[in-house]
Amino acid sequence: MTIFSKIIAGDIPAYKIAENDQFFAFLDIFPLVEGHVLIVPKLEIDKFFDVPDVYLSSILVFAKPIAKAIEKAFPCNRVGLSVVGLEVPHAHLHLVPINGIDDLNFTRGKLKLSAEQLKAAQEKILANL
Secondary structure, three states: OOHHHHHHHOOOOOOEEEEOOOEEEEEOOOOOOOOOEEEEEOOOOOOHHHOOHHHHHHHHHHHHHHHHHHHHHOOOOEEEEEOOOOOOOOOOEEEEEEOOHHHHOOOOOOOOOOHHHHHHHHHHHHHOO
16 A cells, blocks of 8 residues: 555545545645645556546546646746656656746755645645635
8 A cells, every 4th residue: 555545545644635536636745846736546556657548537637626726826837747656656646836847856855844834835725726
């Protein structure tokens, strides 16, 4: 069971943004920038393009209102998305508020936000959903 499956099951707490029968969205606790959200399918599948087609065709529709809420909640030019999937063997999509291409640079240091900062980011996004 991956850490993401444990989050989906409620075994590990998370800053939940949205959920439906296929996906679970929550804040990345080590974000590239404040407002960085992860969307994971509830199916535990390692590689993004091994996810069943019905999930692939639905993930962007699920992500769209979340991305719009992130844009309203955090000053940014747009919300970038990325599929990397090297740290956790569970397919996932990153939604990141960006102002430049370097904001999607996964090799740079991640932010270390406090629980209060993460809760505030969650509340900002939820207020705009």
